Amino acid sequence: MxxxxxxxxxxxxxxxxxxxxxxxxxxxxxxxxxxxxxxxxxxxxxxxxxxxxxxxxxxxxxxVNGGKRRSDTTNGDPPNTQIKKPKKGEINFLPDFPEGMTDQNMEVAREVLVNEMMKTKPKESLVKKEMDVTFAFRRKEIVNEKPAISQVVHRWPALFTENQVYYEFGRVVGKNLRENFLDALDNLSPSLMDLFKKKKGLTGQLLAELLYQTKTTEPTDVRCLCLRGLPVTLGDDPSAFFKTCFDTADNDLYRQTPVGLLFIGEENLKLNPSKVGIILEGNVVMDDLANLPQAFYVLFGLIYALHLDYPRYMKNTFCFVQQVMFNLGKSELPPKIQTLKNQLAV
Structure with missing residues (x-):
């Protein structure tokens, strides 16, 4: 075991x-x-x-959890508050270093990575090799030290590229991020759209507006509709998560956003923006994603890679993605998520 x-x-x-x-x-x-x-x-x-x-x-x-179960902690915290263990279904939460590798060896490999990422066209095979080698070192740093996102961007620039997010998610949970997410979303889409049409009250009005904006049944448009409607159905606050601006240099609109998606260059919030960025701790860490579904699953992968908590205003949505769509973590579901799962007959 x-x-x-x-x-x-x-x-x-x-x-x-x-x-x-x-x-x-x-x-x-x-x-x-x-x-x-x-x-x-x-x-x-x-x-x-x-x-x-x-x-x-x-x-x-x-x-990492040694000596943290005492009831007489010096800082006055109750016992077990600092226990660090997998809570979201991670299979490699804090893996051991590869045999023969030390912090010094890992730091040398990390510097090789940083130098390679400075090139106009980094060698993908070399980047993946060094990211594989330094995985345990990176997890130890991220989980134990909880560095600021700006520091992680500086030390691990490769982690904020689309392919490496896929690889890192696979290293952490052993699943294919893109395929699992899109397959689950496509399977749920018909039931979600039917549910959106049946909703009444304020929730029904908000969902009706989203349905009205969906002009086609093209797969990407349907996926966008479901991702925009899911937090509304679960009682989350998507207005705190979805942001829009003309220029990423103007960060007044998202400086206080801990986790979010940024629609770039759009005058109005659209279901399927042409360019999407990812906001973490008020910084745009990626800004060249082609559509909303892609940005959403890349962000979900980054949350795992960076050991981040789900934002309070979208917690139900991310828990639904984790526990229902990816089948990760506890089998018991919070009431709102269990209700939605029952309605969708998943």
Whole structure:
């Protein structure tokens, strides 16, 4: 189990306990409704003990939480508030360094990356190779130190290119960012559009305006409609997330935006803008994305790559993308998301 996750969820323990009893029927517990509840509890204790042993051996994914469960913390915080563990279904939250690699080796490789990214046409194969090598070093820096986005842009410029966002998301969660997102969105689109048409009240009025702006059934337009309507349906505040401006140099409009998408050069908010940027901590970190769906899934990948929290005003939407569309993290859904999932009959 530890080879897959240092911190398994309740569902993970149940799955393993059930599989254990099914594979070895002689282990089935008499008098137990399921036959494996005792094994589930035993696995929890065994995993805790194993994590302690791994912490003593210096494994990064668990040493980061060493000594943080005390109730008498010096700063007065309650216990467990600083525990760092996967919360969004990451399979590589804090991986160990490759054998023989140290911080010094990794820093040299990072400098090679920075120098390569200064070229007009960086060599893609070299960039990917060095990004693969420095993955554990980068995760350690981002998760433990929580640097400002401007600092990450300076130290890891390759991370803010579209292809490297795809690769990094794959390294962190083991899934194809673009394919999984678009496949899930296309499967949900017919049900979402039907639901938008049935909504009443203020939500229905806002969705009706979006439906009116959708002039064609071209796939990109339909995807844009669904992505613009999803936060409205879930009760989020898309006005704090979707921004528009003529020039990215004029950052007064988005300086206070922690996470958002910027429609560039559009006089009015349109469903399918011709150019979209990504805002993180008030900075436009990417500004050449071709359409809204592309910008949305690249932003979602960056949130994982940079270990960011979902913005409060779009939390339901991002949780829906994570838990329903990508099937990552906990199986239990918040009420609003569970309701929408039931309405869509996913």
């Amino acid at each position: 530890y080879a897959f996750k240092a911190y398994p969820t309740k569902e993970d323990f149940e799955t393993v306990a059930k599989a254990l009893v099914q594979t070895h029927p002689c282990l089935k517990e008499t008098g137990s409704h399921s036959g494996w509840n005792g094994w589930k509890n035993s696995l929890k204790f065994k995993m805790g003990n194993y994590r302690t042993k791994m912490r003593q051996l210096g494994r990064l994914d668990v040493t």
